[in-house]
Amino acid sequence: MFAYPHNETSTGAMTAVRRQGSAGSLTVVDATSAAGGVDINARETDVYYFAPQKNFASDGGLWFALMSPAAIDRIGRVAATDRYIPEFLSLSVAVENSRLDQTLNTPAIATLLLMDAQIQWITENGGLAWAHARTKDSSDQIYEWAEAHPNASPFVANPEHRSQVVATIDFDEGVDASRVSAMLRSNGVVDIDPYRKLGRNQLRIATFTAVDPSDVSRLLKAIDSAIAAL
Structure with a gap:
């Protein structure tokens, strides 16, 4: 697995989102300060995850992710082992809840309202x-x-x-x-x-x-x- 940030907020440095490694490797990108403000090709990454407090003009405390089938498969295989993973940190639990349109813990409603408003505004103006x-x-x-x-x-x-x-x-x-x-x-x-x-x-x-x-x-x-x- 190759993991790196799309954008680094303390220095103002940014990298391109490009798939890394050989076949079978996963590319994981921390995109909190870039998502919603920098265009990407999602096919170049397996996990593109972020919180909404930057370009989505919302609050933190909640995370979102775009995941490839390969990433979801890896999550399932790890969850099937005897490795101890706290429920709060379990990606498998997050995926299962996502498919049910819910979260493990109830997020602040204001966070969802703010992000929804920002997404609608961005979409209406051209995406x-x-x-x-x-x-x-x-x-x-x-x-x-x-x-x-x-x-x-x-x-x-x-x-x-x-x-x-x-x-x-x-x-x-x-x-x-x-x-x-x-x-x-x-x-x-x-x-x-x-x-x-x-x-x-x-x-x-x-x-x-x-x-x-x-x-x-x-x-x-x-x-x-x-x-x-x-």
């Missing part, structure tokens, strides 16, 4: 291809801005590996990103702080499907104004 184009528009604006700015640069140097749902931007010593963030926060612009454990002088901007590309344009102008005021 996953539309959502993909929307997040790419937003992230492209940020990367192009950073590449043109004298004090900024995309943290992920290789354009092929840059996320289109989370953009991380580095600043040189001429700009204190924490001061920029604090200035914007004092004016009601929030949630653009970097992942603290990276310890870098940067901003991290979410461009999930629900984010309007025009709001990204306004944010970049606000960042320019904050930098000019330092």
Whole structure:
């Protein structure tokens, strides 16, 4: 089995969803921050699983998965062994409940309502291809801005590996990103702080499907104004 994340939210790195290994191998992809915002070919993976709190604009506490027949077969064969698997962690139990349109534990109704509304909105506007184009528009604006700015640069140097749902931007010593963030926060612009454990002088901007590309344009102008005021 080969397992990897489609998108990494702390660094803003993204990989392509491609089948790995030889015949008989399973490709398992953690897609929590990419699902619903990045188009994929589901045939390139055996398990594509995610929680709905990112592009689906819902809450966590519930997971969904697209599974191939090979993955479901593997789950059944593992369940048939004498391996101890707690019911809460049993994929076999999850599959059985899914076929009955139910879950082992009752999820928050608000989570389902929010996700349903987001799915309907995405579908009405053109589906996953539309959502993909929307997040790419937003992230492209940020990367192009950073590449043109004298004090900024995309943290992920290789354009092929840059996320289109989370953009991380580095600043040189001429700009204190924490001061920029604090200035914007004092004016009601929030949630653009970097992942603290990276310890870098940067901003991290979410461009999930629900984010309007025009709001990204306004944010970049606000960042320019904050930098000019330092």
